[in-house]
Amino acid sequence: MIRRSNYCIWIIIFSFLIFEKGEAINNDTIAKKENFKFSRIVFSGNGYCGVDVHLNKSLKDSTGMESTSLPIGLAPIILWKLTPRLFIESEFDFMMDHGMLSGEIGYANLCYSTNKLGTIQIGKFLSPFGIYSERYHPFWINNAPNTPLGFAHEGYSPESELGVCYKVGSKHFTYAMYASLSPKIDGGSENVKNAGKIIFHIDLREKFNEKIGFGARVGILPFKNPSVELGLSYKWMQLEVGEHYHGTAVTHTHPSGEQSKYYIGNMYAVDLTIEKILARLKGKIDIKAQVNYTDIGTNNFIKTSPSGITEIDYSYSNKSEIGFVMLSFKPILVDNYILKRSGIFLHGGTLQLPIGSLWYETTYELTAGLNYSFNWQNILKIGYQQISTAKKGYTNNIMLQWAVGF
Amino acid sequence: MGCRFLNRKFVMLTICFALAFIIHSCKTKNELIIEKSGAQLWGENCGRCHNTPDPTTYTDEKWETVAMHMKVRANISSKEIVLIKEFLKSANGD
Numbered sequence: 001m002i003r004r005s006n007y008c009i010w011i012i013i014f015s016f017l018i019f020e021k022g023e024a025i026n027n028d029t030i031a032k033k034e035n036f037k038f039s040r041i042v043f044s045g046n047g048y049c050g051v052d053v054h055l056n057k058s059l060k061d062s063t064g065m066e067s068t069s070l071p072i073g074l075a076p077i078i079l080w081k082l083t084p085r086l087f088i089e090s091e092f093d094f095m096m097d098h099g100m101l102s103g104e105i106g107y108a109n110l111c112y113s114t115n116k117l118g119t120i121q122i123g124k125f126l127s128p129f130g131i132y133s134e135r136y137h138p139f140w141i142n143n144a145p146n147t148p149l150g151f152a153h154e155g156y157s158p159e160s161e162l163g164v165c166y167k168v169g170s171k172h173f174t175y176a177m178y179a180s181l182s183p184k185i186d187g188g189s190e191n192v193k194n195a196g197k198i199i200f201h202i203d204l205r206e207k208f209n210e211k212i213g214f215g216a217r218v219g220i221l222p223f224k225n226p227s228v229e230l231g232l233s234y235k236w237m238q239l240e241v242g243e244h245y246h247g248t249a250v251t252h253t254h255p256s257g258e259q260s261k262y263y264i265g266n267m268y269a270v271d272l273t274i275e276k277i278l279a280r281l282k283g284k285i286d287i288k289a290q291v292n293y294t295d296i297g298t299n300n301f302i303k304t305s306p307s308g309i310t311e312i313d314y315s316y317s318n319k320s321e322i323g324f325v326m327l328s329f330k331p332i333l334v335d336n337y338i339l340k341r342s343g344i345f346l347h348g349g350t351l352q353l354p355i356g357s358l359w360y361e362t363t364y365e366l367t368a369g370l371n372y373s374f375n376w377q378n379i380l381k382i383g384y385q386q387i388s389t390a391k392k393g394y395t396n397n398i399m400l401q402w403a404v405g406f
Numbered sequence: 407m408g409c410r411f412l413n414r415k416f417v418m419l420t421i422c423f424a425l426a427f428i429i430h431s432c433k434t435k436n437e438l439i440i441e442k443s444g445a446q447l448w449g450e451n452c453g454r455c456h457n458t459p460d461p462t463t464y465t466d467e468k469w470e471t472v473a474m475h476m477k478v479r480a481n482i483s484s485k486e487i488v489l490i491k492e493f494l495k496s497a498n499g500d
Contacts, residue, residue, distance in 0.1 A: 042464070042471045081471040089475055111474070116484045119477065126479075134479065141456040167481050174481035219481065225450045275454050284453075376457035 045076040045091070046377075048139040050401030056394070071401075072096045075106060075138070087111040095153070105204060107160055114166075121165040124202065127158040128165065128176035128217045129233045130269040130290045132324070138405065143286070145381040145401035148324035149349035149365045150292075154201045156322050156351070157292050158183070158235065158267075162202055163212070174219035174229075182213035182237040185263065185296075193358045196299050196318055198239065198265065211238030211262055217269075227276055233269035238262045239296065265296040283331035291323035299357075316356030324349040328371075341373045345383070362390045367399075377405030444493025447486050455480065461497035469494045 049072045073095045080088045091106035109123030126134040132151050136142055137159070150156040163180030181202075188195025202208075215235035222228060241262055271290040278285055296318040330343040349365040369383025385397040442450075452458045464472055469491055477487045 039467045040471045042468050042475075044472075079471045079475050081474055087471070087474045087478070089478070111478050113474075113484070121478065135455050167478065169477070169481035169483040169486075171483065171486075176481065226454055227450065229454070273454060373457060376459050 040081040042079040043076070044079060044406060045074070046138045046140050046403065046405040047074040048072070048401055048403040050145055050399060053398040055396040055398065069098055070096075073139070085113040087113075118166060118168045121167070122163075124160055124162050124204070125165055125178075127161050127215075128167070128178065129158045129215055129235050129267065130217070130292060131231060131271045131273065131288065132290055133157065133159045136288065136326075139401065139403035140377050140379055140405040142403075143326065143328040143343060143345040143371055143379075143381070144347045144367055144369065145383050145399040146347065146365075146367050146385060148290075148322075148326070148347065149351040149363055149387075150322035151324065154199075156198070156200070156294070156320060156353075158200045160202055161215070162208065172221050174217075174221070176217045178215050179212055180215070182209050182211045182239055182262075182265075184209045184240045187241070195359075196296075196316070196354065196357050197359060198237075198294070198296070209238075209240040211240065213237040215267075227274065229271075229273040231269070231271040231273075233267075233271070235265075235267040235269075237265040237267070239265045263296050263299070265294065267295075268293045277333070279333070281329075281331070282333035283329055286328045286330075287325070289323070289325040292321065294318075294320045314356070316354050318354050318357065320354055321352040322350065338372075343371045343373070345369055345371060345381075364388045369399075379403050442486075442489070444489035444491070445497075448490045448493050451480060451482055451486065451490065452476075459494075461494045462499060464494075464498065465500045466495045466498070469498070 050070070052069045052071065054067050054069075073093070075091050075093045077089070077091045082088065088108075088110055090108035092103065093106040094101070094103040096102075105124060107124050107126050109121045109125045112120045112122075114120055126137075128134055132148065137147075137151075139145070147155075151159075153159065161178055161180035163178060165176060165178035165180075167177075168175040183202075184199045186194045186197040186199055213236055215233065217231055217233040219229050219231045222230070239262055269290060269292045272287070274285075274287040276285050277283075299316060299318045325348045326345070327347070328343055328345040330340075332340050334340050345368065347365070347367040349363075351361065351363040351365075353359055353361045365385065365387045367383045367385040369381060371379055371381040373379045379402075381399075381401045381403070383399045385399060387395045387397070389395075449458055473487050473491045473494070476482065477484070482490070
């Protein structure tokens with residue numbers, strides 16, 4: 001099945017290339033001249049480095065966590081406009097935290113402009129579910145030195161999709177519709193405490209869930225300028241079931257007679273972007289918010305030992321909620337050179353994981369601080385963060401980060 | 407069981423998507439449209455997510471590529487991205 005889907009993707013890619021070449025030959029000479037110009041390759045990217053100081057000694061003692069960490073990340077980006085309509089974009093993510101280096105393809109896809117409004121993306125693309133993953137994940141764009149709760153790598157929100165996406169942009173509305181491979185559910189085979197978590201993270205080296213899911217986002221821009229955008233997102237998934245799960249799963253019989261089970265998952269998100277110049281305050285206020293709600297129905301988890309004795313047997317309603325609000329203010333209209341490049345930010349986040357599950361947690365996060373932009377892609381940030389969790393209590397961190405786009 | 411996703415929230419969201427699409431499709435071509443300049447669109451669209459870029463960052467040809475990348479990322483319409491590109495190319499001194 002995976003091989004078949006791979007073949008389908010390659011056939012579509014080659015079809016586009018052949019179609020594009022044919023169009024270029026038959027149409028105007030400008031298109032001919034613009035074809036396959038290597039000068040239209042852009043090597044870009046972003047990187048960050050920083051220091052996180054964890055102030056709570058108790059946290060260090062109980063979890064073995066170091067009192068300071070030095071997160072470093074580099075994400076080279078390659079963009080290539082092959083023809084007036086065909087375009088390739090890819091990003092490679094390299095991260096180092098607590099001495100561990102990891103790397104992966106952030107996104108790699110082929111884009112084709114179908115008409116005056118629409119674009120088709122094929123491959124691994126950033127998830128249009130909400131606004132964070134697609135627009136604000138690079139740290140040189142994020143005003144704060146932290147990622148909102150639940151939106152980090154291997155978090156509780158989709159960061160990228162593997163499939164096909166159709167996007168339409170216009171003056172007052174934007175649409176994104178996509179069909180992609182569904183994520184998997186952690187079966188708890190490695191760590192029982194994680195049983196029931198959705199694994200959104202796509203590792204191209206591992207076996208995918210073969211079930212297709214669908215999603216869409218509509219963005220509404222009610223005013224003449226795009227300073228306010230309200231977005232509504234929906235995602236439908238067929239989640240592959242781990243071996244210890246029973247309950248509301250759907251049984252699917254393959255043509256070969258083999259049976260598999262999967263859960264139906266629904267995700268909803270509301271996002272809001274407000275960006276406004278306040279002449280009286282001589283600055284610009286920026287508000288970004290997103291709330292995700294995930295519902296996979298009732299999960300029954302039964303784990304038995306090889307001898308058939310039931311070790312764990314419990315059930316819970318697998319519903320979770322995450323959200324953030326990011327506020328920032330920059331006095332861009334003042335005359336002072338240093339002040340106009342400075343800014344303040346306040347970020348709040350919440351994470352509510354399923355009540356009754358072994359991975360249940362309620363967490364709140366508040367981060368406040370200052371930033372300074374050396375240029376439009378170069379920013380230094382310092383923040384004080386307080387995280388409150390039901391199990392661990394309060395933790396306090398000081399974060400310093402320098403982020404650059406290039 | 408297979409149709410479990412057809413719950414009330416799903417139906418409501420589908421109606422929202424459909425309404426948005428219908429409203430967008432029904433707009434008349436005769437409505438008064440005041441064209442914005444490329445510079446204005448550059449400030450409004452780019453500044454919505456990040457600091458507005460310096461036009462001298464890229465050459466004309468590179469802006470072609472970067473503009474297409476941003477069109478996909480921020481879902482900017484073709485008409486607007488053409489005006490933004492024209493402004494950036496005229497202001498970069500290339």
